[in-house]
Amino acid sequence: MNVLVTYPERCVGCRICEQWCSWKHEGQVNPTKSRIRVHRVHSKYLNIPVTCMQCAKSPCIAACREGALRKDSATGAVIVDEEKCIGCRRCVRACPYGAVAIDKDKRIVLICDLCGGEPQCVAHCREGAIEYVSLAVADRGHRAAYVETVVATMAAETKDGIKATGEGGCQ
Amino acid sequence: MALKGLAGKILRVNLTSGSITKEPTPDDVFAGYIGARGVGAYLLLKELKAHTDPLGPDNKLIFLTGPVEGTLAPGANKITVTFRSPLTGTYSFSLCGGHLAPEVKFAGYDGIIIEGRADRPVYLWIDDDRVSLKDASHLWGKLTHATEDAIRAELKDDAIRVACIGPAGEKLSRFACIQSDYHREFGRGGAGAVMGAKNLKAIAVRGTGSVEVADPEALEALTEKVYGILAANLKARARRYYGTPEMVDGTNGLGYWGTRNFSTGYFEEGHNINAANMKEKIFVGSMSCYACPIACGKVSLIRSGPYAGTMIEGPEFESTGLLGANCGVSDLEALVKVVEICDIYGLDTMSAGAVASLAMECYEKGIITKEDTGGLELNFGNGEALVALMEKIARREGIGDLFAEGAKRAAEKLGVPELAMQVKGQEFATYEPRGCKGMGLGYAISPKGAHHMIAPTMGPETAGDGSKRFEYKGKAALVRETQFLMAVVDSLSLCSSMRFALGLKEQVELYRAVTGLSLDETGALSLGEKITNLERLFNLREGFDRKDDYLPSRMLKEKMPTGPSQGHLVELDPMLDEYYDLMGWDRQGRPTAAKLAELGLAELWQEVK
Ligand code: SF4
Numbered sequence: 001m002n003v004l005v006t007y008p009e010r011c012v013g014c015r016i017c018e019q020w021c022s023w024k025h026e027g028q029v030n031p032t033k034s035r036i037r038v039h040r041v042h043s044k045y046l047n048i049p050v051t052c053m054q055c056a057k058s059p060c061i062a063a064c065r066e067g068a069l070r071k072d073s074a075t076g077a078v079i080v081d082e083e084k085c086i087g088c089r090r091c092v093r094a095c096p097y098g099a100v101a102i103d104k105d106k107r108i109v110l111i112c113d114l115c116g117g118e119p120q121c122v123a124h125c126r127e128g129a130i131e132y133v134s135l136a137v138a139d140r141g142h143r144a145a146y147v148e149t150v151v152a153t154m155a156a157e158t159k160d161g162i163k164a165t166g167e168g169g170c171q
Numbered sequence: 172m173a174l175k176g177l178a179g180k181i182l183r184v185n186l187t188s189g190s191i192t193k194e195p196t197p198d199d200v201f202a203g204y205i206g207a208r209g210v211g212a213y214l215l216l217k218e219l220k221a222h223t224d225p226l227g228p229d230n231k232l233i234f235l236t237g238p239v240e241g242t243l244a245p246g247a248n249k250i251t252v253t254f255r256s257p258l259t260g261t262y263s264f265s266l267c268g269g270h271l272a273p274e275v276k277f278a279g280y281d282g283i284i285i286e287g288r289a290d291r292p293v294y295l296w297i298d299d300d301r302v303s304l305k306d307a308s309h310l311w312g313k314l315t316h317a318t319e320d321a322i323r324a325e326l327k328d329d330a331i332r333v334a335c336i337g338p339a340g341e342k343l344s345r346f347a348c349i350q351s352d353y354h355r356e357f358g359r360g361g362a363g364a365v366m367g368a369k370n371l372k373a374i375a376v377r378g379t380g381s382v383e384v385a386d387p388e389a390l391e392a393l394t395e396k397v398y399g400i401l402a403a404n405l406k407a408r409a410r411r412y413y414g415t416p417e418m419v420d421g422t423n424g425l426g427y428w429g430t431r432n433f434s435t436g437y438f439e440e441g442h443n444i445n446a447a448n449m450k451e452k453i454f455v456g457s458m459s460c461y462a463c464p465i466a467c468g469k470v471s472l473i474r475s476g477p478y479a480g481t482m483i484e485g486p487e488f489e490s491t492g493l494l495g496a497n498c499g500v501s502d503l504e505a506l507v508k509v510v511e512i513c514d515i516y517g518l519d520t521m522s523a524g525a526v527a528s529l530a531m532e533c534y535e536k537g538i539i540t541k542e543d544t545g546g547l548e549l550n551f552g553n554g555e556a557l558v559a560l561m562e563k564i565a566r567r568e569g570i571g572d573l574f575a576e577g578a579k580r581a582a583e584k585l586g587v588p589e590l591a592m593q594v595k596g597q598e599f600a601t602y603e604p605r606g607c608k609g610m611g612l613g614y615a616i617s618p619k620g621a622h623h624m625i626a627p628t629m630g631p632e633t634a635g636d637g638s639k640r641f642e643y644k645g646k647a648a649l650v651r652e653t654q655f656l657m658a659v660v661d662s663l664s665l666c667s668s669m670r671f672a673l674g675l676k677e678q679v680e681l682y683r684a685v686t687g688l689s690l691d692e693t694g695a696l697s698l699g700e701k702i703t704n705l706e707r708l709f710n711l712r713e714g715f716d717r718k719d720d721y722l723p724s725r726m727l728k729e730k731m732p733t734g735p736s737q738g739h740l741v742e743l744d745p746m747l748d749e750y751y752d753l754m755g756w757d758r759q760g761r762p763t764a765a766k767l768a769e770l771g772l773a774e775l776w777q778e779v780k
Contacts, residue, residue, distance in 0.1 A: 009456075012456075012457040012458055012459040012466040012468075013458055013459050014459035014460070014461065014462060014463050014464065014466055015270075015459075015461055015462065016462060016463075016464065019243055019462060020243075022381075023243055023391070027387065028381040028382075028383070029241060029242055029243055029381055029382075030277065030379070030380065030381035031277070032277075032379040033381075039329065039330070040270075040329075040330075040352075041329075042316070042319060042320070042323075042352070042353050043316070043320060045353075045456065045458060045470045045482060045484065047458070104379060124398075126398070126402070126464050126466075127457075127466070
């Protein structure tokens with residue numbers, strides 16, 4: 001199973017992902033109907049793509065009282081049953097990432113459905129700011145970043161003449 | 172008929188009476204003039220009485236989008252403002268990228284026409300179809316970034332797009348810009364002063380709708396194709412990697428980079444402020460305008476020294492040239508700082524640089540002294556003094572008050588009009604006309620004064636061994652054609668960088684896919700010609716003709732002293748003659764009756780004359 005991974009540090013804020021998301025789903029370009037939203041933090045010159053993380057225990061599904069949400073067994077995407085959704089926004093509030101939005105015309109929620117396994121945002125982002133990778137590799141980046149910190153710390157300690165073995169530590 | 176691609180309404184706001192009305196978008200005008208720049212030229216000529224005071228209540232700010240924005244179209248993100256310029260007195264327009272244009276369209280409008288003058292500071296709040304004027308007394312005096320932040324906080328929505336003026340616009344600096352999204356701006360011509368004169372601090376927009384397109388499949392296919400071309404195109408890749416400063420080395424290397432108030436075209440210290448050095452020393456990330464696959468905006472951070480912590484988007488190539496080379500300044504950190512000052516006070520960085528370089532030349536020549544400058548040693552190359560001078564200009568303090576009037580007025584007051592590098596009062600862009608003669612002609616005939624994007628001919632002029640740039644014969648034809656092409660791209664509201672992938676053929680395809688109207692390349696070019704003539708008519712009515720199509724004498728009489736373009740002058744008169752002939756204008760630069768009839772403009776001209 002694959003999940004979406006975003007790299008805010010790579011995002012430039014072009015919102016091409018938003019365009020294609022609403023285009024493919026709704027046949028129109030409309031950022032408020034996109035299931036991915038790019039938030040610009042102007043004062044810090046940052047752009048942060050916000051979308052569904054495909055949580056293992058989806059708080060949105062748990063929060064829904066109408067049984068309108070379920071997980072697609074093939075893709076792991078959260079699927080909205082348009083008949084059952086009453087637009088109460090409990091899932092919106094339950095989502096820790098702000099990834100759920102409401103379609104103001106249809107009055108039901110918009111959640112990333114992974115485009116059935118071919119996410120269009122990923123396909124069109126030129127910056128590599130969104131990837132669609134298997135669960136097995138999704139978190140490698142974090143592991144690698146952690147390892148880098150350890151390596152840097154160890155290198156610094158060696159430079160300072162303190163052995164990395166811990167010898168002479170506390171007295 | 173409701174044209175596809177359009178939102179269908181134009182918002183008209185009268186600040187004097189406070190009336191806000193929504194008018195149906197004039198489809199026939201859009202069909203006849205494409206959109207944005209073309210429609211703006213038409214509306215300004217039609218709605219503005221002759222000799223309207225640019226800073227009086229009767230001047231208008233006509234903001235317009237183009238037909239392809241808010242669709243899938245790549246790089247469709249420019250919004251145009253058309254107005255009579257307080258800097259030049261001519262017709263003027265200015266384009267702003269960022270995310271404002273699609274937001275206006277999503278809110279349901281193809282444009283916003285601002286007229287009148289509010290009796291106290293206000294800002295316009297467009298929340299889809301709910302539109303209101305809000306008190307802005309508490310925002311008056313605020314810097315642009317702080318204004319944007321305050322409005323977003325006040326309206327409790329971080330995603331709102333804001334266009335605003337800073338203190339420079341409030342104080343009617345004649346080259347004040349309107350700033351949006353922190354760094355994108357309606358730069359040239361002083362639109363910020365017009366906004367300031369109207370007591371309009373900002374326009375804030377939230378749009379949640381969409382527009383319909385005629386042929387979605389064709390649009391999708393074309394968009395994918397353009398992404399592909401842009402990914403492969405070398406020029407687009409350079410711009411993506413380095414931002415617009417990618418042009419520094421090429422321009423300086425051929426010696427047509429305005430240096431030290433255009434006393435020459437080659438900056439010996441250019442390598443300090445070129446793209447490679449910026450990339451290495453200050454760039455920390457990229458920022459993109461809406462829907463753009465290039466993302467040329469580069470974020471710069473100064474890490475140490477007196478300006479440590481300064482963070483901007485930029486510097487762009489034009490700012491680098493005019494505030495850098497043209498001021499003889501190669502100090503990258505000072506350059507970033509001075510761009511920041513322009514951004515937050517709301518000054519056009521290009522005019523700012525040209526004005527500062529004039530001040531520096533005057534200082535070196537003893538026309539102004541240390542006493543006048545309040546102690547600043549304004550020699551070329553003094554980055555620290557440049558920063559201090561810009562603060563004075565931005566606040567109209569001391570000598571800054573004089574220079575806030577623009578180069579032409581300041582030089583006239585100082586008794587040295589020939590030292591202002593300008594046409595019709597609009598300061599030069601960064602290209603040195605003696606080193607690239609078509610650009611010189613382009614500056615001269617530009618309806619809004621010395622502007623480089625009316626006919627950016629530098630590409631073909633410098634192709635091959637680069638020697639073509641010195642020829643003056645044949646330049647008129649090149650300028651003419653480029654001018655029509657630009658009128659089309661500006662009216663579509665595409666970023667001019669999209670021309671790397673979208674030639675006229677693709678632009679026409681895009682237009683057809685979105686609007687469903689039939690238009691071919693010949694038709695598009697003749698619309699470009701029509702728009703160009705319309706702009707000429709506005710200026711004609713204000714009394715501008717051949718006598719105003721001139722470059723400063725330095726370009727015409729003093730040979731370029733140094734660099735690869737050494738020894739050259741601009742042979743302007745023969746180029747002008749040839750250009751007017753090709754345009755079907757008389758030798759005074761007036762469209763002939765036959766030409767106007769051919770373009771279908773005779774009746775309109777009769778009516779507005
Ligand atoms: S397409 Fe990529 S770079 Fe562009 S806004 Fe989306 S995530 Fe960011």
